Amino acid sequence: MMKISKSEFIKGVIGNDYGLEDxxxxxxxxxxxxxxxxxVINSLVSKKDLVKTSKLPGRTREANFFRINDSFFFVDFPGYGYAKHSISERNKMIKRILWYVEFSNVRPQAVFLIIDVRVGLTTLDRDMIKILKDNKHTIVIVANKIDKLAKGAAKKQLLSIQKEAQDIPVMGYSAKTNEGKDELTQTIASFV
Ligand SMILES: Nc1nc2c(ncn2[C@@H]2O[C@H](COP(=O)(O)OP(=O)(O)OP(=O)(O)O)[C@@H](O)[C@H]2O)c(=O)[nH]1
Ligand SMILES: [Mg+2]
Structure with a gap:
């Protein structure tokens, strides 16, 4: 069983040059x-504020690199689809994500697509999944905020998301209660 015992912020990257030595x-x-x-990252590393979170969406503008257990990186990307960003800001962020998934030589072992379990997959998520699939990336969907639904409703919603996601695995999660943490940690361990 992998345990995450060490996590440190390495750098935030705005451009396309990741320049990571290791x-x-x-x-x-x-x-x-x-x-x-x-x-979700804070919950996985058992820290309150390794990564800044916010009630105001659209705050993360850089790709933030965190080194975990001295052996792999978590990369927290800016969220897409924040309506109040200007179109040019949105395009910039999308370009950065696309560069990373299409052209970067530092291909991720896996991409964890975080969604709100209550919302399910949105058009933007579907577009992202298509791009990731076209580029042969491994995807896992993490249906977060499961604490916000009653048990029965959560189960029903997870089934419906899994049905749509077809061959992509879907995992329930709560960054608030840590539900699903062991399972997600072991899934990550299987990729790194
Ligand atoms: N109840 C509950 N709230 C959550 C959970 N995960 C995140 N939140 C809340 O949702 C809001 C957004 O969380 P963030 O982690 O900042 O979301 P993000 O996807 O990183 O957002 P951007 O950086 O803007 O892309 C915050 O108010 C969190 O406290 C969860 O599992 N349960
Ligand atoms: Mg964020």
Whole structure:
């Protein structure tokens, strides 16, 4: 069983030059703004504020690299689809994500697509999944905020998301209660 015992912020990257010296594997976190990417990372590393989270969506503008257990990176990407960003800001962020998934030589071992379990997959998530699939990336959908639904409703919603996601695995999660943490940690361990 992998345990995450060490986590440190390495750098935030705005451009396309990741310039990371160590050749360690990456796992990336993508998803709509406010889905809880940063919170999920904090929950996985058992820290309150390794990653800044916010009630105001659209705050993460850089790709933030965190080195975990001295052996791999978590990469927290800016959320997509935040309506209040200007179109040019949105295009910039999308370009950065696309560069990373299409052209970067530091291919992630897996991309964890964080969604809000209550919302399910949105058009932007579907577009992202298509791009990731076209580029042969390994995807896992993390349906976060499961604490916000009653047990029965959560189960029903997870089934419906899994049905749509077809061959992509879907895992329930709560960054608030840590539900699903062991399972997600072991899934990450299997990729790094
Ligand atoms: N109840 C509950 N709230 C959550 C959970 N995960 C995140 N939140 C809340 O959702 C809001 C957004 O969380 P963030 O982690 O900042 O979301 P993000 O996806 O990183 O957002 P951007 O950086 O804007 O893309 C915050 O108010 C969190 O406290 C969860 O599992 N349960
Ligand atoms: Mg964030």
């Amino acid at each position: 050749n360690l594997p990456h796992v990336a976190f993508f998803g709509r703004s406010n889905a809880g990417k940063s919170s």
